[in-house]
Amino acid sequence: MNKRNFLKSVGLGSLAIMQPAIPTLSASAKAPAQPAKTARHRVWINPDEKDTVAELQQRYAAYRKAGIGDIFFEADSEKHFRAAKENGIKAHRWIWTMNRGEKELLASHPEWYAKNRKGESCATHPPYVGYYRWLCPSKPEVINYLKEQAESVLSKDYVDGLHLDYVRYCDVVLPVNLWSNYGIDQSKELPEYDFCYCETCREKYKAQKGIDPLEMEHPDQSPSWRKYRYDRITNVVTNLAQVAKQHKKPITAAVFPTPDIAKRIVRQDWTNWPLDSVNPMIYHGFYKEDVNWIGEAVAEGVNGLHGKFPLYAGLYLPDFKGNMADLEKGVRLALQNGAAGVSLFGHVDSTVLDTIKKASV
Numbered sequence: 001m002n003k004r005n006f007l008k009s010v011g012l013g014s015l016a017i018m019q020p021a022i023p024t025l026s027a028s029a030k031a032p033a034q035p036a037k038t039a040r041h042r043v044w045i046n047p048d049e050k051d052t053v054a055e056l057q058q059r060y061a062a063y064r065k066a067g068i069g070d071i072f073f074e075a076d077s078e079k080h081f082r083a084a085k086e087n088g089i090k091a092h093r094w095i096w097t098m099n100r101g102e103k104e105l106l107a108s109h110p111e112w113y114a115k116n117r118k119g120e121s122c123a124t125h126p127p128y129v130g131y132y133r134w135l136c137p138s139k140p141e142v143i144n145y146l147k148e149q150a151e152s153v154l155s156k157d158y159v160d161g162l163h164l165d166y167v168r169y170c171d172v173v174l175p176v177n178l179w180s181n182y183g184i185d186q187s188k189e190l191p192e193y194d195f196c197y198c199e200t201c202r203e204k205y206k207a208q209k210g211i212d213p214l215e216m217e218h219p220d221q222s223p224s225w226r227k228y229r230y231d232r233i234t235n236v237v238t239n240l241a242q243v244a245k246q247h248k249k250p251i252t253a254a255v256f257p258t259p260d261i262a263k264r265i266v267r268q269d270w271t272n273w274p275l276d277s278v279n280p281m282i283y284h285g286f287y288k289e290d291v292n293w294i295g296e297a298v299a300e301g302v303n304g305l306h307g308k309f310p311l312y313a314g315l316y317l318p319d320f321k322g323n324m325a326d327l328e329k330g331v332r333l334a335l336q337n338g339a340a341g342v343s344l345f346g347h348v349d350s351t352v353l354d355t356i357k358k359a360s361v
């Protein structure tokens, strides 16, 4: 499994949105193959620069025909973005938000990185895997840095929106399917995976509550210390949403599968974020659940949102093991339970496209 897949799989994950897309046709664009109202699904893609424009035109025309209205690109590729747009698909830039291992940043600002309950920094002691380099969400310098990143992405004319991935803390608990991979039992919050206990976080919490979280006997059981951390991530999202708003472009996020799981294992309080839409990664295999769980998870998310913004069910194609009847069932359950569409991660071929189209009528 490559690094990207691992992340996602680990639910460590990555991935995000949009309102039912209204295709914007540039003068040179071909008419989309589908009317706008049926374009409601999404795909996460790591663009390959080796793809030719002709290949991309053909591929994205087929996507559009299958009802895909938005693509989230994990890297900047003008060729991919423009080919998608010419086929009536919104092209969003998908970024890693809090997990940022860029060498320059590690070298210039190791003090911006989150520290666990043992005092170890992600700059020097990445948890679980070497690319886990989480920033501290409480530091104003970090917020400013992330706003600059958002600004640079959104100022490009071919970028239709900003999609946040890894917009959370390090997993204090991994999805249960992964415990055996690491040989760890996470039935309680272990200090080495519990973040952030840097000086800034501890001081800011102490200023509010009068106690340093490290002085608590059971910091993992403190509701207000949890809430403090939910709010730090929400604050990051709020700041990035302001940048998106200035550009009149949507902001979306890939989040953990249900509001409850997201708060419990990665401290994401996503039903309270100012987004345009959300893509919970409802990767049933990672939680040892069956396909029916997709509908249940969608219902939980939709209920939690109270109509604030649409939800698109993130589906992990490898979890279906090539069983298209199961995929069809998963898409139908998502839609029946209130999802505005699905967002696919994995290899999208013609069989997959035919299946989501079939499931959407």
Ligand SMILES: [Zn+2]
Binding pocket: 114, 115, 136, 137, 138, 139, 196, 197, 198, 199, 200, 201, 202
């Ligand atoms: Zn911190």
